[in-house]
Amino acid sequence: TTTKIRIVIRSFDRPFLENNFLGLPPYTRKIGLPESRVLYTVLRSPHIDKKSREQFEMEIKKQFLVIKTERHELRKKLFRLKRQRIFGAQYEILFSCKTRSDKGKLQRLL
Numbered sequence: 001t002t003t004k005i006r007i008v009i010r011s012f013d014r015p016f017l018e019n020n021f022l023g024l025p026p027y028t029r030k031i032g033l034p035e036s037r038v039l040y041t042v043l044r045s046p047h048i049d050k051k052s053r054e055q056f057e058m059e060i061k062k063q064f065l066v067i068k069t070e071r072h073e074l075r076k077k078l079f080r081l082k083r084q085r086i087f088g089a090q091y092e093i094l095f096s097c098k099t100r101s102d103k104g105k106l107q108r109l110l
Contacts, residue, residue: 003074003097007065007081008033011089012058025067033062071097
């Protein structure tokens with residue numbers, strides 16, 4: 001059976017995404033997701049200087065990692081991911097497992 005570990009990482013800083021996951025196995029796929037950008041405009045003075053404004057932006061970078069592994073190695077890989085210090089980022093881990101049934105055994109059961 002093949003098991004996939006999918007990780008979605010969200011961060012405000014791009015060098016964080018590149019530098020933190022250098023120790024990944026070579027069979028890991030890195031997929032860049034679209035960045036989101038939010039722009040805030042704030043009035044500097046609420047009274048007479050309406051044209052005096054200041055703009056702030058918040059960019060969120062996203063990365064999608066897919067790690068293929070065997071089912072018996074899943075616990076070891078999860079332990080390694082949990083021990084890796086990921087400061088300044090939010091990450092979401094998704095697991096998917098595909099199993100195959102033997103047609104002969106299935107027909108005998110029915």
